[in-house]
Amino acid sequence: MAELLLFLAGLFAGVINVLAGGGSFLTLPVLGFYGLSTTVANGTNRIGILLQNISATWSFFRRKEIRLNDIIFVSIPTVLGAICGTLTVLSLPENVVKLSVGILFLIMSYFVLFSPKIWEEGRKSKSNRVVSFLVFFLIGIYGGYIQAGVGFFLIYALTMLEGFDIRKANAIKIFLTLLFTVFSLAIFSFKSKIELLPGLILGIGAFFGGYIGSYLNMMVTKKIIRIVVAIMMILSALNYIL
Helix, strand or coil, X not given: CHHHHHHHHHHHHHHHHHHCCCCHHHHHHHHHHCCCCHHHHHHHHHHHHHHHHHHHHHHHHHCCCCCHHHHHHHHHHHHHHHHHHHHCCCCCCHHHHHHHHHHHHHHHHHXXXXXXHHHHHCCCCCCXXXXXXXXXXXXXXXXXXXXXXXXXXXXXXXXHCCCCCHHHHHHHHHXXXXXXXXXXXXXXXXXXXXXXXXXXXXXXXXXXXXHHHHHHHHHCCHHHHHHHHHHHHHHHHHXXXX
């Protein structure tokens, strides 16, 4: 029963993560129900994230939704930040991080809901490269630390700073997450903070969920994607704050 729940959680989270983000808010509690500690669940969850993003990224590249020119610059600070975040995961005050991230999600959800044009059409110009590098580095730190909800920050930065519309930002978000998850997972594994069996069960579900989500990302309108992002932001914020 627990194994079936892990698979279904991975499947649903894979779809949600590709369309918006926040799937880890489902998988982390399920891993806890399976009997893993918070830290081990945090590490084990990365297996599902990795497999989900492999299938989704392959699908996006195959359909030319992602181009190398779009990802080279933002990849570097995101990966560097994720390495730093993963290495310091045990020393950061989790309660403060959860509260502050929850508040940020609520603020961001307002702009997603009530400033639709910039999210659906993107910006005409990109922001200062120094600012972008710093922002993606900080996002990487957060992703390395807890992973859950990092897609929201990536979507926000990719639309507001890099000028992509929300559909393109979704695709690039998946690639960036795949990239830094490789490094984070390696560090968690080195520190023996991963349980392979539940991670693989979760990962198989997430693999298929990511593939399904990549096709849904192409089929649904930008407005629907934006609304899904906003809803998941609000639910995730309440999960952090309450």
